[in-house]
């Protein structure tokens with residue numbers, strides 16, 4: 004069904020308590036129902052590894068006990084958040100897909116900004132699977148460095164959301180390791196980060212454009228509240244969903260965009276068979292989806 008999770012997720016290692024095929028299907032169905040993420044049969048060992056760590060932390064003897072706790076436990080909500088943290092892959096880094104940022108800066112901004120200027124509104128960008136914030140803050144840095152000077156009367160609001168609350172804490176802190184900054188141009192690194200004890204702390208002058216909140220892209224109700232975005236980044240997350248959940252999520256993202264707004268998805272992702280609502284716009288080395 005979903006080739007994507009199969010390709011995108013690494014295999015688990017180490018010894019884990021054995022997950023029966025039946026319990027695997029139970030957890031897979033439940034995770035799918037909650038998040039839209041679908042675990043292929045050959046990813047059973049990955050799920051086993053992740054869930055067995057929760058069993059250890061909670062001191063539980065079996066997956067049945069864990070499933071009951073998730074469904075009916077008094078701490079159900081907290082454990083669901085821990086489950087989301089356990090089953091998601093959060094790989095990201097600053098300036099991850101440069102052609103996208105170039106298309107935004109060189110073509111979309113000159114198109115979108117005059118309207119923003121005349122309405123007195125901020126440019127609103129949603130980093131919808133933000134992980135630890137690198138994408139949202141890349142946008143903030145580019146705005147601060149290149150865009151704000153040309154459009155001094157237009158502000159920026161970046162909203163970063165993710166289902167994983169641990170990575171959102173990192174985003175809020177704005178403190179990164181070497182790995183995250185490895186693709187960051189020197190001039191940005193020197194200007195917008197303070198290096199301390201081997202960590203890179205993002206300066207407030209760029210942090211201030213972005214705010215982060217917990218949001219599950221598969222939660223219809225929460226998605227309905229996300230409105231009036233000029234640009235949405237939904238990168239490197241669609242690969243974890245099956246066709247049905249992708250269709251639901253992309254349709255909601257369409258509704259979240261202002262008319263004339265743009266959607267970016269990951270380099271390896273496509274809306275083929277998922278949505279016909281967008282107009283495809285080609286830019287050097289990248290495609291952008293426009294709500295016409």
Ligand SMILES: C[S@@+](CC[C@H](N)C(=O)[O-])C[C@H]1O[C@@H](n2cnc3c(N)ncnc32)[C@H](O)[C@@H]1O
Nearest residue numbers: 091093094095132134166167219220238239240
């Ligand atoms: C591989 S990261 C991509 C980060 C960033 N967009 C990038 O391209 O570098 C995928 C992110 O999607 C998040 N995610 C997975 N399923 C989600 C869902 N149903 N709702 C919201 N976020 C989700 C994961 O927690 C993870 O942080």
